[in-house]
Amino acid sequence: MGAPANFLQYVDNNADSFIKRLGEAVKIQSISSDARRRQETIAMGLWLNDQLTQLGVTTKLEDLGTHVMQGQTLQLPYAIIGKLGEDPKKKTVLIYGHYDVQPALKSDGWATEPFELVVDNEKNRLIGRGSTDDKGPIMGWLNVIQAHKELGLDLPVNLRFCFEGMEENGSEGLDECVIAEVAKGKDGYFGGVDCVCISDNYWLNTRTPALTYGLRGIAYFAINVSGPGQDLHSGLFGRMVHEPMTDLIKLMSKLVDHDGTILIPGIDEMVPPADEEELKLYTKMDYSTADVEESAGASIALSDHKETVIMGRMRNPSLSLHGIQGAFSDVGCKTVIPSKVAGKFSLRLVPPQTPEAVIPLVKAYIESEFAKLNSKNKMNVEYLHGGKPWVADVKHWNFEAAKKAIESIWKKSPDYTREGGSIPVTLTFAESLGVNVLLLPMGRADDGAHSTNEKLDRSNFIEGTKVLGTYLYEVAVAA
Amino acid sequence: MGAPANFLQYVDNNADSFIKRLGEAVKIQSISSDARRRQETIAMGLWLNDQLTQLGVTTKLEDLGTHVMQGQTLQLPYAIIGKLGEDPKKKTVLIYGHYDVQPALKSDGWATEPFELVVDNEKNRLIGRGSTDDKGPIMGWLNVIQAHKELGLDLPVNLRFCFEGMEENGSEGLDECVIAEVAKGKDGYFGGVDCVCISDNYWLNTRTPALTYGLRGIAYFAINVSGPGQDLHSGLFGRMVHEPMTDLIKLMSKLVDHDGTILIPGIDEMVPPADEEELKLYTKMDYSTADVEESAGASIALSDHKETVIMGRMRNPSLSLHGIQGAFSDVGCKTVIPSKVAGKFSLRLVPPQTPEAVIPLVKAYIESEFAKLNSKNKMNVEYLHGGKPWVADVKHWNFEAAKKAIESIWKKSPDYTREGGSIPVTLTFAESLGVNVLLLPMGRADDGAHSTNEKLDRSNFIEGTKVLGTYLYEVAVAA
Ligand SMILES: [Zn+2]
Ligand SMILES: [Zn+2]
Ligand SMILES: [Zn+2]
Ligand SMILES: [Zn+2]
Numbered sequence: 028m029g030a031p032a033n034f035l036q037y038v039d040n041n042a043d044s045f046i047k048r049l050g051e052a053v054k055i056q057s058i059s060s061d062a063r064r065r066q067e068t069i070a071m072g073l074w075l076n077d078q079l080t081q082l083g084v085t086t087k088l089e090d091l092g093t094h095v096m097q098g099q100t101l102q103l104p105y106a107i108i109g110k111l112g113e114d115p116k117k118k119t120v121l122i123y124g125h126y127d128v129q130p131a132l133k134s135d136g137w138a139t140e141p142f143e144l145v146v147d148n149e150k151n152r153l154i155g156r157g158s159t160d161d162k163g164p165i166m167g168w169l170n171v172i173q174a175h176k177e178l179g180l181d182l183p184v185n186l187r188f189c190f191e192g193m194e195e196n197g198s199e200g201l202d203e204c205v206i207a208e209v210a211k212g213k214d215g216y217f218g219g220v221d222c223v224c225i226s227d228n229y230w231l232n233t234r235t236p237a238l239t240y241g242l243r244g245i246a247y248f249a250i251n252v253s254g255p256g257q258d259l260h261s262g263l264f265g266r267m268v269h270e271p272m273t274d275l276i277k278l279m280s281k282l283v284d285h286d287g288t289i290l291i292p293g294i295d296e297m298v299p300p301a302d303e304e305e306l307k308l309y310t311k312m313d314y315s316t317a318d319v320e321e322s323a324g325a326s327i328a329l330s331d332h333k334e335t336v337i338m339g340r341m342r343n344p345s346l347s348l349h350g351i352q353g354a355f356s357d358v359g360c361k362t363v364i365p366s367k368v369a370g371k372f373s374l375r376l377v378p379p380q381t382p383e384a385v386i387p388l389v390k391a392y393i394e395s396e397f398a399k400l401n402s403k404n405k406m407n408v409e410y411l412h413g414g415k416p417w418v419a420d421v422k423h424w425n426f427e428a429a430k431k432a433i434e435s436i437w438k439k440s441p442d443y444t445r446e447g448g449s450i451p452v453t454l455t456f457a458e459s460l461g462v463n464v465l466l467l468p469m470g471r472a473d474d475g476a477h478s479t480n481e482k483l484d485r486s487n488f489i490e491g492t493k494v495l496g497t498y499l500y501e502v503a504v505a506a
Numbered sequence: 507m508g509a510p511a512n513f514l515q516y517v518d519n520n521a522d523s524f525i526k527r528l529g530e531a532v533k534i535q536s537i538s539s540d541a542r543r544r545q546e547t548i549a550m551g552l553w554l555n556d557q558l559t560q561l562g563v564t565t566k567l568e569d570l571g572t573h574v575m576q577g578q579t580l581q582l583p584y585a586i587i588g589k590l591g592e593d594p595k596k597k598t599v600l601i602y603g604h605y606d607v608q609p610a611l612k613s614d615g616w617a618t619e620p621f622e623l624v625v626d627n628e629k630n631r632l633i634g635r636g637s638t639d640d641k642g643p644i645m646g647w648l649n650v651i652q653a654h655k656e657l658g659l660d661l662p663v664n665l666r667f668c669f670e671g672m673e674e675n676g677s678e679g680l681d682e683c684v685i686a687e688v689a690k691g692k693d694g695y696f697g698g699v700d701c702v703c704i705s706d707n708y709w710l711n712t713r714t715p716a717l718t719y720g721l722r723g724i725a726y727f728a729i730n731v732s733g734p735g736q737d738l739h740s741g742l743f744g745r746m747v748h749e750p751m752t753d754l755i756k757l758m759s760k761l762v763d764h765d766g767t768i769l770i771p772g773i774d775e776m777v778p779p780a781d782e783e784e785l786k787l788y789t790k791m792d793y794s795t796a797d798v799e800e801s802a803g804a805s806i807a808l809s810d811h812k813e814t815v816i817m818g819r820m821r822n823p824s825l826s827l828h829g830i831q832g833a834f835s836d837v838g839c840k841t842v843i844p845s846k847v848a849g850k851f852s853l854r855l856v857p858p859q860t861p862e863a864v865i866p867l868v869k870a871y872i873e874s875e876f877a878k879l880n881s882k883n884k885m886n887v888e889y890l891h892g893g894k895p896w897v898a899d900v901k902h903w904n905f906e907a908a909k910k911a912i913e914s915i916w917k918k919s920p921d922y923t924r925e926g927g928s929i930p931v932t933l934t935f936a937e938s939l940g941v942n943v944l945l946l947p948m949g950r951a952d953d954g955a956h957s958t959n960e961k962l963d964r965s966n967f968i969e970g971t972k973v974l975g976t977y978l979y980e981v982a983v984a985a
Contacts, residue, residue, distance in 0.1 A: 058838075060837075060838030060839050060840065061836070061837065061838055062837070097837045097838075129840060129841075129842075130836060130838060130840055135737070136736070136737070136845075136846075195839075196838070196839060197839070229742065243741060245741070245841070247839045247841070254802075254804055254806045255802040255803050255804050255806060256802065256803015256804055257615070257803055257954055257957050257958050257959055258614070258615070258954070258956070258957030258958050259802060259954075259956075259957055260926075260927065260954075260955045260956035260957060261824070261826035261828070261852060261854065261956070262722060262724070262854055262925065262926045262927025262928055262956075263708065263801075263819065263925075263926050263927055263951070263955070264798070264801075264802060264819070264926070265818075265819070265824030265825070265826045265854050265926055266766040266808065266818030266819060266822055266823075266824035266854075266926075267798050267802075267807060267808060267815050267816075267818045267819050267926075268798065268802050268806045268807060268808060269764070269806045269808060270826060270827070272826070272827040272828070272829070273762055273763075273764055273826075273827060274764060276755055276758045276759045276827055277759050277764060279755045279759070280755045280756050280758070280759030283752055284752075285748070285752055285753060285756060285879040285880065285881055286880070287745040319743070319746050319747065322742075322743075323733075323734040323735065323738060323743060323746075323747050324734050324735015324736055324845075325733055325734050325735055325882075326882060327733045327734060327747045327748045327882045327883060328746060328747060328882070329745065329746060329747060329748060336746050337746075339744075339745030339746045340742065340743070340744070340745060340746050343745055344745075345740070345744030345745035346744070347740035347744045347749060347751070347752075347841070347843050348749070348751040348752060348755055348833075349740070349751070349833065349834040349840055349841065349842055349843075349844070350751070350830065350833030350834030350835050350840075350842075350844065351829065351830055351833060351835060352834075352835055352836065352837060353835075354827075354828065354829030354830060354835065355828040355829030355831075355850060356829050356830060356831055356832075356833070356835035357540070357609060357831065358539075358540065358541070358576045358831060359537075359539030359540055359576075359609060359675070360539050360674075360675060360676070360726045360850070360852075360890050360891060361539065361608060361609055361828055361829075361850075361956070362608075362724070362726070362826070362828065362852055362956055363608075363828055363829075363956055363957060364826050364828075364957075365828070365829065366615075366803075366957075366958075367615075371834060371839070371840075373740060373839075373841055375740065375741055375744050375745075400764040401764065401765075402764055403804075403805060403806045403807075404806060411839050412839060446741065446742075447739075447740075447741045447742050447743070447744055447745075447746075448739060448741025448742055449741055472742070475736055475737070475738075475739075476739045476742070477737070477738075477739035477740070477741075477840070477841055477842055478736050478737030478738055478739060478842060478843075478845070479736050479737050479845075480736055
């Protein structure tokens, strides 16, 4: 049972207005990790809530309270909990998405203004921060609901919604909110949910749609080193004082080897090696090292063996050095000794790793390395946020329904993938609801989520909207 | 022969208007290393030229041509060459200063707007970018000339001027300009110059005025590492690709040891160790490790031995890591793999080191360390700018005159110091004119040049102006 033809037709006919709505969403700079953008992040939630209620969704704005960030006490962006349909004969699908985005500045290297959605008609791409992560997928669901409303079609399932505005900053407060809502049972919005669908990730390549059954967790850290009372002149103070940058760079250099091996004792060792059967999975995937190099835009794969490369993303932990706060970062030649620097890095985690398990290893190791430096500077390791990894059962009807929807729209069978990224709430849904959770990616591997020139292919937005709608019809008839 | 009493009185009476003029100078954001501020840097030169001509100085604006910076071809700020007085019976003193400044943003940690001169009446400080480096000293000379003009006093010497706007960015074009002017002999502005006075440095501590007879040179580098075609998401690409930050941090960690030892083979080895006699010099200085720790604002001296610390600044090379361009440097938790990063560092050089001598050692070492990483990323070492070190004869009458001026105003004998900083044109004056060059510092060790909350004590500005004037009278009668 595919979706009705008039639904599919409606999506094609209204593509331009769908793109226009995505543009309105992109324009709102909902950067959850930047205190200066907190009001805009909250405003983005209110805008989305308006859109939902206009389409007939019953919503409530969950006040998640406050938190302290960058030295300020800030209101958390609302979680939007919603429902549409209460037919006890229908299945109930819970949809998740996040309306916050990663930071972006034109000066980071964007070819266009990051918060203006630019339609590149030559490459058929929609370019802008949040286009693929995760405003495009959320707009995809609005498209589906609008089509049914305008056409007077009944949705084949009951829908439940959970949209948050803190995903890019540790999903603060969301777990408690979800767990509390689930605890209300039939009296809550999440009573009777049969399965969960999350669209917040990407295909494995640029050719083949994917269904994702695993996610890495994350643990994000800062190494804070401080010394002088203020920044110093390197001519006046060079070789007189312990320089925080010298210490920080030494510590950061001890975290990961050039081949990706994590140098913090006990981290890599937590993960059992792949057996013969698991190795075969990776050999079979529609994937080559050329794919990673195409997505990355350069021939920089860590290995020539596709299995090694793909396992690096799907089933191994990783450690990336993101940058340094407080050091000279501009163009030019400033001869400064920065007084206070914070080295940012994160670990991606796989089962059985958890943030709780790795935090003490990370702290103990960096502290022991710092002790070796005999520095008079001050150092501390700060755990900033994190989430556990997750793996699901791909034989469940939820995955079957999504597979059929993909085959119906894209005329291709999906890759079954585990993802390198982290969406911590996935695990919370799985554990608190006790139902199957599915990741149904809208974008492609080369979308550049979290980087410059983020884009969503026009076809992924429009055909992707059709997949979401069709998926609901397949769920309705699934065993 | 001190300065006339009415000159000294005039300086006291006009202190507020002198501070007001310094405020006008600070307001102009003449950041020579930032292409976006180039027009303002040029405007600062024109403002200074106006001030000089209004005081009767004959000037010419030297067009130094263009250079390429940050991908743009930019006009260089003018060098201002000037003269005041042509009496063949008087000595002729050449004054140097620079009207450009280091970058500064309030968000770097300034308590006040960096480009607004704030008068802190509690601590008697003038706070603002350029207050001590080097707009304060230049204004000091304007104060001296104004006093003589208004009082109808003849200056005791002929004055010559050389003010530049690229000191903080390698003094591009200035050497050629000075050498060409000197080559004109008596027909040029620099014909008949008997000595040079530069005020662009600081006392050794906060108590005792200093005369400076040596300067370290500098060689400023960037290590450029690039890999991916654009920034990548660490969840999607972590442990699949060679990350530029991993390589860069490894390379930066190989440059300097935590105790200040330079790890690039051959650099420290170029400098002969201090003999008994030289060591005694450092033991005698009015200086303790407590001084460096007071100036630095924390107990972070590299050693408990004052001689080791002071030699680290005066007679040893140093290497400082300034920061990374292109990596995540903001607050928050961006999970990015930066595609293109530039690690900035500089070496301070002492005789017999020169940029030309160290550049090949630096490049060869970093290239050999990069080769060990087996990375598919691209790396190159870029030499950005530099200057040779310099040492002068302290027994010359120029130094004697300055010593008497200091004793007359401050009632204290100066420390004779070698400086850790670099003013490349010092050596050019010494070599091309063949006369004695003197550094007569206006500010104190804790002024925070090149750092946040740069200040000049009010007394150093006002008494410092008196020292400059008195120095001219002492030069006039010197043997
Ligand atoms: Zn996302
Ligand atoms: Zn994201
Ligand atoms: Zn200076
Ligand atoms: Zn300077």
